[in-house]
Amino acid sequence: MELNQNELNSIKELIENSNKILIIPHKSPDGDTMGSALGLYQLFKNLGKEPEVRCFDPPPLVFSFMPNVEQVKVDLEDLDYDSIFIVDAGASHLTGFNESYPELFDKSLNVVNIDHHGSNDFFGKYNLVVTDSASATAIVYEMILQLGLEIDRHIATCLLTGIYTDTGSFMHSNTTAEVMKISARLLAKGANLRSISKDIFNTTKVSTMRLWGRVMKNAYQTSDQVTMSIVTNKDFEDTGADYSEMTGAVDYVNAVPSAKYSVILTERGDKVKGSLRTLRDEVDVAEIAAAYGGGGHTKAAGFTIPGKLEKEIRWKVVDK
Ligand SMILES: [Mn+2]
Structure with a gap:
């Protein structure tokens, strides 16, 4: 992987000269942003520094196996740090702190932006943005x-x-050769793959099963080969599941072999969130999401728009 050497040299110097370091994952944290944040946390601890991880939302319980996850604090009290690392945030608003702390993004502070989203606009004073990196x-x-x-x-x-x-x-x-190479090296360093796979992918709460049941019951395919499903506010109420339990559902729906791409529309209060996935090389779901003000990666993207879901029923006359 190619890293910008100028940026890297600046970051090296910044780390050497920093003691109090703030690390910010994106809101509704996933495995990548938590992994980046907690990996840096441990790195800075090992270097004898005073790191803190502060996130807009608490980490979901599935990440309980991750070292130091109990150290993650919610919310931000001040910006009194020598340097600030923002990880896996494709845009400043995804931190959740853009309105309360706009100075995080005006390049007046020692902010390091580490990200792999095509939508990233280099909001840091220092930027390690590699859009073809898997994570x-x-x-x-x-x-x-x-x-x-x-x-x-x-x-x-x-x-x-x-x-x-x-x-x-x-x-x-x-999942490239480089991804496998890095993963092999991390395993050799003692990474606990058993916990990762068991806790994240083979642990399912009853509420999640019931929610995914709704997703599967509501699944259908449109005439132009798009697999769709919907989840309403009532589905969340009925099943007792929270929004984070939707993670992975769209990948499951995306398993229909003839599908061009898949969409799940989820009501979240007075907003509707769209999650898109595709397995097709020629389909760019980030482009589709962008049409609704969203973004993401070419194979995985999303958007959020105000509104509610309403059922549309069509009737047609057929020969008997
Ligand atoms: Mn990521």
Whole structure:
């Protein structure tokens, strides 16, 4: 992986001169942003520094196996830090802190932006943005390697978690030879793959099963080969599931072999969230999401628009 050497040299100097370091994952944290944040947390701890991870939302319970996850604090009290690392955030608003702390994004502070989304606008004073990286943790891995710093088993577990989740357990098309190479090295460093796969992919709450039941019951295919499903506010109420339990459902729906792409529309209060996936090389779902003000990757993207879901019924006359 190619990292910008100027940026890397600046970041090296910044780390050396920093003691209090703030790390910010994106809101509604996933495995990649938590893995990047907690991997950096352990790295800075090992270097004798005082890191803190502060996130807009609490980490979901599935990440309980991750080292130091109990150290993650919710909300932000001030910006009194020597440097600030923002990880896996494709845009400033995804941190959740853009309105309360706009100075995070005006380049007046020592903000390091580590990300792999095509939508990233280089909001940091320093930017390690590699859009063809499978995960943000893979960039963190490369950064640590090129800075000549040590990866212990805790860091290895965190970084492998990001790769594992952002490649859909090595099943998505971003699973390249480089991804496998980095993963092998992280395993050699003692990464706990057993916990990652068991806790994230083989642990399902009853509420999640019931919610996914609704997703599958509501699934249909449109005449132009799009697999769709919907989840309403009532589905969340009835099943007792929360929004984070939708994670992975769209990948499941995307399994229909003839589908061009898949969409799940989810009511979240007075907004509707769309999640898109495709397995087709010629389909760019980020482009489709952008038409609704969203974004993401070519094979996985999403959007949020105000509104509610309403059922549309069509009737037609057929020969008997
Ligand atoms: Mn990511």
